[in-house]
Amino acid sequence: MAEMVHVAVDAMGGDNAPGEVVKGAVEAVNADNKVKVFLVGRENVIKEELQKYTYNAQQLEVVHAEEVIETGEPPVMAIRKKKDSSIVKAMYLVKEGKCDALVSAGSTGAVLVGGQVIVGRIKGVERPPLAPVIPNINGVSLLLDCGANVDARPSQLLQFAKMGSVYMESVIGIRNPRVGLVNIGVEEEKGNALTKETYPLLQNCPEINFIGNVEAREIPYGGADVLVCEAFVGNVVLKTLEGISSALIGKIKAGMMSTARSKMGALLVKPALKQTLKGFSTEEYGGAPLLGLNGLVVKTHGSSKAIEIRNSILQCIAFKEQKINQKIKEQVVLEN
Amino acid sequence: MAEMVHVAVDAMGGDNAPGEVVKGAVEAVNADNKVKVFLVGRENVIKEELQKYTYNAQQLEVVHAEEVIETGEPPVMAIRKKKDSSIVKAMYLVKEGKCDALVSAGSTGAVLVGGQVIVGRIKGVERPPLAPVIPNINGVSLLLDCGANVDARPSQLLQFAKMGSVYMESVIGIRNPRVGLVNIGVEEEKGNALTKETYPLLQNCPEINFIGNVEAREIPYGGADVLVCEAFVGNVVLKTLEGISSALIGKIKAGMMSTARSKMGALLVKPALKQTLKGFSTEEYGGAPLLGLNGLVVKTHGSSKAIEIRNSILQCIAFKEQKINQKIKEQVVLEN
Numbered sequence: 001m002a003e004m005v006h007v008a009v010d011a012m013g014g015d016n017a018p019g020e021v022v023k024g025a026v027e028a029v030n031a032d033n034k035v036k037v038f039l040v041g042r043e044n045v046i047k048e049e050l051q052k053y054t055y056n057a058q059q060l061e062v063v064h065a066e067e068v069i070e071t072g073e074p075p076v077m078a079i080r081k082k083k084d085s086s087i088v089k090a091m092y093l094v095k096e097g098k099c100d101a102l103v104s105a106g107s108t109g110a111v112l113v114g115g116q117v118i119v120g121r122i123k124g125v126e127r128p129p130l131a132p133v134i135p136n137i138n139g140v141s142l143l144l145d146c147g148a149n150v151d152a153r154p155s156q157l158l159q160f161a162k163m164g165s166v167y168m169e170s171v172i173g174i175r176n177p178r179v180g181l182v183n184i185g186v187e188e189e190k191g192n193a194l195t196k197e198t199y200p201l202l203q204n205c206p207e208i209n210f211i212g213n214v215e216a217r218e219i220p221y222g223g224a225d226v227l228v229c230e231a232f233v234g235n236v237v238l239k240t241l242e243g244i245s246s247a248l249i250g251k252i253k254a255g256m257m258s259t260a261r262s263k264m265g266a267l268l269v270k271p272a273l274k275q276t277l278k279g280f281s282t283e284e285y286g287g288a289p290l291l292g293l294n295g296l297v298v299k300t301h302g303s304s305k306a307i308e309i310r311n312s313i314l315q316c317i318a319f320k321e322q323k324i325n326q327k328i329k330e331q332v333v334l335e336n
Numbered sequence: 337m338a339e340m341v342h343v344a345v346d347a348m349g350g351d352n353a354p355g356e357v358v359k360g361a362v363e364a365v366n367a368d369n370k371v372k373v374f375l376v377g378r379e380n381v382i383k384e385e386l387q388k389y390t391y392n393a394q395q396l397e398v399v400h401a402e403e404v405i406e407t408g409e410p411p412v413m414a415i416r417k418k419k420d421s422s423i424v425k426a427m428y429l430v431k432e433g434k435c436d437a438l439v440s441a442g443s444t445g446a447v448l449v450g451g452q453v454i455v456g457r458i459k460g461v462e463r464p465p466l467a468p469v470i471p472n473i474n475g476v477s478l479l480l481d482c483g484a485n486v487d488a489r490p491s492q493l494l495q496f497a498k499m500g501s502v503y504m505e506s507v508i509g510i511r512n513p514r515v516g517l518v519n520i521g522v523e524e525e526k527g528n529a530l531t532k533e534t535y536p537l538l539q540n541c542p543e544i545n546f547i548g549n550v551e552a553r554e555i556p557y558g559g560a561d562v563l564v565c566e567a568f569v570g571n572v573v574l575k576t577l578e579g580i581s582s583a584l585i586g587k588i589k590a591g592m593m594s595t596a597r598s599k600m601g602a603l604l605v606k607p608a609l610k611q612t613l614k615g616f617s618t619e620e621y622g623g624a625p626l627l628g629l630n631g632l633v634v635k636t637h638g639s640s641k642a643i644e645i646r647n648s649i650l651q652c653i654a655f656k657e658q659k660i661n662q663k664i665k666e667q668v669v670l671e672n
Contacts, residue, residue, distance in 0.1 A: 137583050150520070150528040184486070184571040192486040192568050216575035220583035232528050233572055235520040239552035240576040247473050247556035248584055255605070255612030262608035268601025269592050276591030 004036050005320045007313050008090035008099040011041030012068040013106020015303050018042075021105065022049035024309025029059035031310065035317055038063050038093055041086040065089040068106075071302065075109030075148075079117060087111065091118035094295035101296035101316035103287060105304040112148050115290045115297040122325060124333030125292035127152065129160045129231070130299060131167060132288035134241060136222035140285060142168050142177075143219075143227045146234035147290070154197040157181075157228050158205060162332040163291040164226035165208045170322035171315065172285065180214030180224025182233055187213070194230055202228070207331055249277075286315035292328060296320070340372050341656045343649050344426035344435040347377030348404045349442020350638050354378075357441065358385035360645025365395040367646065370653055374399050374429055377422040401425040404442075407638065411445030415453060423447065427454035430631035437632035437652035439623060441640040448484050451626045451633040458661060460669030461628035463488065465496045465567070466635065467503060468624035470577060472558035476621060478504050478513075479555075479563045482570035483626070490534040493517075493564050494541060498668040499627040500562035501544050506658035507651065508621065516550030516560025518569055523549070530566055538564070543667055585613075622651035628664060632656070 009025050011018045018041060025037045036059045039046050043064040050060070067085035069078045082088055087106055091114040093099040102119075104111050112130065121128055129145035144160045145152065152160075161179045168177040181202060183191045188199055190213060202210040214223040216237060229237070256266035286308065287300030296319045300312045345361050347354045354377060361373045372395045375382050379400040386396070403421035405414045418424060423442055427450040429435040438455075440447050448466065457464055465481035480496045481488065488496075497515045504513040517538060519527045524535055526549060538546040550559040552573060565573070592602035622644065623636030632655045636648045 137587055148520075182572065184484075184568055184575075216572045217579035219576060220580040232520055233569065236518065236552045236569055236572055237576050239520075240555060240573050241580055243553035244556040244577055244580050245584060248581060251473055251612055252588065252609065255609040258608045258612065262605045265601040265604025265606075265608075269598045269605060270601075272594045272598035273588065273591040276587055276594065 005034055005101070005317045006036050006038065006099040007316045008038045008040055008063075008093040008102045009309070009313065010086045010090050010102070010104035010106050011039040011046050012065070012086040013104045014300070015105075016305060017105065018045055018049055020304065020306045021309050022046060023053070024304070024306035025060065025313065026050070026053040026055045027306055027310040028313035029055050032314060032317060033059065035059065035313060036061070037313060038090070038099060040065050040090040040093070041068070042066065063089060063093065069110045071107045073107065073110070075107060075113040078107070078110050079114045087114055088118065091115070091297075094119050094297070099295070100320050101298065103298045103300060103309065103312045103316070105287075105300045105302055105309065108299055108302075109148060111297060111299045112290065115293050119293045119295050119297055122292050122294055122329055122333060125163075125328070126156045126159055128290050128292040129163065130288050130290050131164060132238060133172065133285040134219070134238065136220050138222040140172065141219065141222060141225055141227050142172070143229070143234055143238060144291070145229065145231040146238050146288065147231045150230060150232040152194070152230040154194060154201050157194070157198045157230065158201045159292070159332055161202055161205065161208050161210070161226060161228045163328055164228065166324060166327045166331060167289065167291060168225050170324055170327065171318045174225050176209050177225035178211045179208045179226040179228060180211055182216060182219070182227050182229035182237065183213035184215065185213065186215060198228075286312035289315075289319070292332070294325070296324070341370055341437070341653045342372050342374065342435040343652045344374045344376055344399075344429040344438045345645070345649065346422045346426050346438070346440035346442050347375040347382050348401070348422040349440045350636070350640050351441075352639070352641060353441065354381055354385055356640065356642045357645050358382060359389070360640070360642035361396065361649065362386070362389040362391045363642055363646040364649035365391050368650060368653060369395065371395065371649060372397070373649060374426075374435060376401050376426040376429070377404070378402065399425060399429065405446045407443045409443065409446070411443060411449040414443070414446050415450045423450055424454065427451070427633075430455050430633070435631070436656050437634065439634045439636060439645065439648045439652070441623075441636045441638055441645065444635055444638075445484060447633060447635045448626065451629050455629045455631050455633055458628050458630055458665055458669060461499075461664070462495055463492045464626050464628040465499065466624050466626050467500060468574060469508065469621040470555070470574065472556050474558040476508065477555065477558060477561055477563050478508070479565070479570055479574060480627070481565065481567040482574050482624065483567045486566060486568040488530070488566040490530060490537050493530070493534045493566065494537045495628070495668055497538055497541065497544050497546070497562060497564045499664055500564065502660060502663045502667060503625065503627060504561050506660055506663065507654045510561050512545050513561035514547045515544045515562045515564060516547055518552060518555075518563050518565035518573065519549035520551065521549065522551060534564075622648035625651075625655070628668070630661070632660070
């Protein structure tokens, strides 16, 4: 029998905690008997939620944590002071080897800081990138780094490319993923000091399938499977995508509701539209991993519902079974 | 009577040149008798196009230029070598004072280089930003810099903020425009070295209405009227917006055409949708000015149709009448 995958889940993190988080955890254990979830947070609240569901009690354990780190708190201070918070306690479960992975929809800053400070980096990994899966019209791409550490060095971007390739191939299942450097033009000499220095490093790296610079315009068309960039740029791309998608869809909905005629039409197009736009959602891919740590740390959207929590937990199984960290140690660090 | 505004138009630039460019020029002179257009390019081709239209011959002149700078050419070399190209000749018309402004849908690189090298910067302006107007759900914002010069200094971003404010107020007509610094978080201490150093400069500048950091997610919601950033970031925001908008709209159209039922619905929603999405187009605002030059240089989309050319030409009238360059000299340079 395969080894169980132990996942610590921050039951108090996110806009819909603990209700949706607990529900997602139950759905995950009911979906796969190889996973055991440790729900970390206020025991009485979590247990109250759990009473609503049926599940195999062997696969679900509650770990009490009194405190909660709020989204607005300065992360470094919060991680240091709130030792009894759900995020910190979940991080320690990974650090101490009781869990293989951690899933949190809570404060991004606290997850990033805690991941680095408590769980810790794999020796040789310069910087652990936050790597969300983003939708494109043909599927998905991995965009990294979208974390909080800006002003990266070329050698760090090279590691991002390698770690991203391992993840895309082994977890998302895209063979020989195309790696693109996010840039403001396709020619090699285009860009800023960072991209110009990074380009030859990527080009001369035999372990990745580098296809050159990718302009931001090509990202929604699936211009590359692994999109490499510095965190400021990644963050701007990610948030521009999120903002304009929701603004545009809002505008279209308003347009459809603006006249009697269009309202009638809306009823007719809705099912087909819903089906098409489903492809533009990433919830089935779970959250964004923070790659290169001694364990897996997954950050899901603050607005995550049960389905995203469930899929983020299940994604940890592939991460462990595919021995991602082993591969990162072998392919990213040693070859550096 | 008001002074005429002389606009040099690169008749050979863009995907739809010379047909749509000539048509747009004719529409501009027919729309406003204060403007005179100098169509620069191959005389015989332009004259052939002009025969299709009726217009006041006093307002339209053809200036022959034998060569054309193609989009793919390295811009610095092209500007240096192709002295008899439409872009270079149009630039000289501005430099020599025969024209107040120039409009081109041609090579962005050549327009940026030519603007700086031939037309030249206003004394004291450190770097001329390319400042496109971008749509948001409530109106438009100015995003600058989107040019080709990356790795800007904080003092340059301060100038962008001032020039952008002058332009938004005097040409687009937004009073006391809100200036936002594009960043990865709203708190003052967020961001990279550049944004952290720029923040206090903007905050302590009494001539602008600085509202703080703006996350990319807020851009499509009109989070600020003037969005200040370094060119790499501006370019990434602009192209992400363009890419995802066209990808999403393509996806929605495909969804509407996917079933018999949805096709029927599409017919009903189309007029209302068209009306709503019109607000998401910027063609009525003309092209992107390159601010801070001795004259106005406007870059319009390579795919510009007559309407965008027309509006780009008409936008030069407001630029001259509002004495933008005078204001830049007084408010941006002297106060530096």
